Amino acid sequence: MPITQTREIAAASRLENVRYAIRDLACIADEVIKQGHKVLPLNVGDPNVFGFETPAHLVEAVYKAMRENKNGYAPSQGIKEALDAIRGEAARKGISNVQDVFVTTGVSETVDLCLTALLNPGEDLLTPCPDYPMYSAVLAKLGIPLNAYYLSEEDAWQPDLADLKKKISPRTRGIVLINPNNPTGSVCTRKMLEEVAELARRHNLVVFADEIYDKLILDDDEHIAFAAVAPDVPTVTFGGLSKNYLAPGWRIGWGIVSGDAAAVKPYCEGIHRLLRARLCANHPEQYAIKPALEGPQDHLPIVCQKLRSRRDLTVKTCNSIPRMSCVSPRGAFYAYPRIDIPEGDEVFVKELILQKHVMVVHGSGFGQKPSTKHFRIVFLPDEKTLAKAYAAIAELMKERYS
Numbered sequence: 576m577p578i579t580q581t582r583e584i585a586a587a588s589r590l591e592n593v594r595y596a597i598r599d600l601a602c603i604a605d606e607v608i609k610q611g612h613k614v615l616p617l618n619v620g621d622p623n624v625f626g627f628e629t630p631a632h633l634v635e636a637v638y639k640a641m642r643e644n645k646n647g648y649a650p651s652q653g654i655k656e657a658l659d660a661i662r663g664e665a666a667r668k669g670i671s672n673v674q675d676v677f678v679t680t681g682v683s684e685t686v687d688l689c690l691t692a693l694l695n696p697g698e699d700l701l702t703p704c705p706d707y708p709m710y711s712a713v714l715a716k717l718g719i720p721l722n723a724y725y726l727s728e729e730d731a732w733q734p735d736l737a738d739l740k741k742k743i744s745p746r747t748r749g750i751v752l753i754n755p756n757n758p759t760g761s762v763c764t765r766k767m768l769e770e771v772a773e774l775a776r777r778h779n780l781v782v783f784a785d786e787i788y789d790k791l792i793l794d795d796d797e798h799i800a801f802a803a804v805a806p807d808v809p810t811v812t813f814g815g816l817s818k819n820y821l822a823p824g825w826r827i828g829w830g831i832v833s834g835d836a837a838a839v840k841p842y843c844e845g846i847h848r849l850l851r852a853r854l855c856a857n858h859p860e861q862y863a864i865k866p867a868l869e870g871p872q873d874h875l876p877i878v879c880q881k882l883r884s885r886r887d888l889t890v891k892t893c894n895s896i897p898r899m900s901c902v903s904p905r906g907a908f909y910a911y912p913r914i915d916i917p918e919g920d921e922v923f924v925k926e927l928i929l930q931k932h933v934m935v936v937h938g939s940g941f942g943q944k945p946s947t948k949h950f951r952i953v954f955l956p957d958e959k960t961l962a963k964a965y966a967a968i969a970e971l972m973k974e975r976y977s
């Protein structure tokens with residue numbers, strides 16, 4: 576029979592809410608590149624794009640593993656030497672009540688696995704607003720509605736506890752705490768961690784402590800692991816090689832489950848089912864975990880020094896541009912300036928790519944309080960490149976809004 580009509584293959588309707596603004600903007604940038612312009616990508620938090628290099632001893636460890644033909648599948652949970660090293664790292668972070676550790680294909684997979692293993696239809700999870708959009712994307716995929724609690728710009732982007740409390744319901748199973756935070760760069764105080772722990776205890780919630788940036792602390796703060804403050808609270812601490820060890824392309828992350836052994840046992844079994852169902856994380860790259868966590872850490876003070884200086888330039892410049900203000904980030908490599916403009920921040924960001932060839936991400940891609948507008952900058956490039964980008968941003972602000 577002749578086929579007369581093209582029948583479209585519809586994508587699953589639950590994907591309608593799957594968005595990842597950080598990369599979704601690339602289509603607009605591609606258009607600008609096609610016209611022969613260079614676009615400065617201040618949208619993706621990839622240190623290697625801006626001259627930061629993976630420490631040589633880690634590269635050697637992976638290379639050696641590959642040469643030794645450790646190229647087959649790994650155990651689903653991860654290789655033993657990596658698991659031991661992650662337990663050692665947990666101990667150094669003061670996390671004492673460790674019940675399980677596992678290696679994943681980036682923290683992205685830890686997030687996917689841990690949320691999938693916890694949440695049933697009809698339940699929800701408290702995620703920060705603004706948040707790292709991986710969380711809302713995974714929740715959308717699972718068909719779980721967003722239950723976002725605000726971070727308070729007036730309080731250096733610390734979680735708004737009153738809002739957090741208000742949003743806990745009998746359906747709520749957990750809280751995501753990103754510390755240091757993406758996109759704001761805030762670092763939680765001990766008091767804040769204790770207050771969140773108290774809420775988790777009272778309402779029997781699992782805490783997902785995303786601490787992937789825990790070694791990129793830019794001021795005198797000490798990074799305090801949530802699980803160290805609350806050894807009794809069921810917690811999964813997320814870490815990985817992407818940021819602290821400058822190897823995002825290796826896709827290596829991990830989860831550390833802590834809390835009361837009997838309480839977390841069934842949840843851990845759920846996680847292991849999913850770990851087995853996806854075979855394993857990248858194998859040769861796992862051989863970099865032990866040298867990363869136990870070997871020389873010389874790169875860290877150098878990276879933090881560079882970031883501190885780039886952060887200072889970012890904050891100073893953003894606060895000098897009319898209609899713009901910026902809370903100083905204390906960790907990671909993101910700033911989240913606020914803009915007071917009559918149109919949406921997405922319009923601003925699109926115009927910035929089209930007219931000035933600088934790519935940042937609109938605040939609406941991370942979430943923000945109604946009637947506030949922001950954008951996220953990645954301040955990884957050197958000062959000269961950043962100064963050029965900020966001059967372009969200042970120009971656009973002046974041309975469009977003065």
Ligand code: PLP
Nearest residue numbers: 620681682683707757815817828
């Ligand atoms: N969690 C946060 C807060 C992040 O910012 C990122 C990446 O930017 C991830 C998780 C994902 O990390 P990975 O590269 O390990 O998948």
